[in-house]
Amino acid sequence: xxxxxxxxxxxxxxxxxxxxxxxxxxxxxxxxxxxxxxxxxxxxxxxxxxxxxxxxxxxxxxxxxxxxxxxxxxxxxxxxxxxxxxxxxxxxxxxxxxxxxxxxxxxxxxxxxxxxxxxxxxxxxxxxxxxxxxxxxxxxxxxxxxxxxxxxxxxxxxxxxxxxxxxxxxxxxxxxxxxxxxxxxxxxxxxxxxxxxxxxxxxxxxxxxxxxxxxx
Numbered sequence: 001x002x003x004x005x006x007x008x009x010x011x012x013x014x015x016x017x018x019x020x021x022x023x024x025x026x027x028x029x030x031x032x033x034x035x036x037x038x039x040x041x042x043x044x045x046x047x048x049x050x051x052x053x054x055x056x057x058x059x060x061x062x063x064x065x066x067x068x069x070x071x072x073x074x075x076x077x078x079x080x081x082x083x084x085x086x087x088x089x090x091x092x093x094x095x096x097x098x099x100x101x102x103x104x105x106x107x108x109x110x111x112x113x114x115x116x117x118x119x120x121x122x123x124x125x126x127x128x129x130x131x132x133x134x135x136x137x138x139x140x141x142x143x144x145x146x147x148x149x150x151x152x153x154x155x156x157x158x159x160x161x162x163x164x165x166x167x168x169x170x171x172x173x174x175x176x177x178x179x180x181x182x183x184x185x186x187x188x189x190x191x192x193x194x195x196x197x198x199x200x201x202x203x204x205x206x207x208x209x210x211x212x213x214x215x216x
Contacts, residue, residue: 007032010140011211017110017143018209024112025199027206037137037208038062044135044206045100050074052095054103054123057165058137058215064102078122092122096130103127104215105138106158107150108207114195115150117159124193127205134205139214147194154189155179161216163188 076095
């Protein structure tokens with residue numbers, strides 16, 4: 001019964017924000033869990049399409065990297081064991097011309113704004129312009145009331161947890177568990193973007209909203 005109540009609560013939370021997202025010009029699908037989200041992603045992307053990925057815990061949870069590495073797709077695979085500069089950066093650059101960008105999102109406001117903070121910038125750049133289609137997968141834990149809450153969520157949750165997930169950067173939040181707006185050369189929080197709406201390019205941005213907590 002407890003799980004049923006939680007699921008009901010998260011679904012209602014998702015249903016409340018869907019009209020704002022649709023009004024902002026996004027195509028929106030509501031699913032119950034990660035498996036349904038994965039199925040929907042694969043329904044939306046035709047075989048043979050070129051794909052680039054934004055670094056995201058939810059994509060890891062869904063196992064999408066290994067799926068897209070199959071011969072069915074053309075993946076700009078920046079996760080190969082290659083030098084960051086120039087090889088992986090060049091793959092990121094090429095990925096800006098992919099058919100599809102598949103990524104997560106750090107925060108979504110109830111007004112329909114998409115708020116993200118990046119290390120390298122390829123993810124937020126591609127969300128704004130480049131790939132023909134953008135598919136964003138987000139759990140209801142990403143929903144916040146306004147931009148102030150979005151930035152707070154990034155500082156207090158997304159930034160330190162993603163730093164721990166990556167484990168490759170020597171930065172203060174790994175000790176404190178909260179972003180301190182550091183000036184470390186290994187800093188992860190370099191680029192912050194707000195997408196106010198998706199109306200400039202109709203049907204470009206699709207949001208798959210999971211009625212559950214997913215990713216960080």
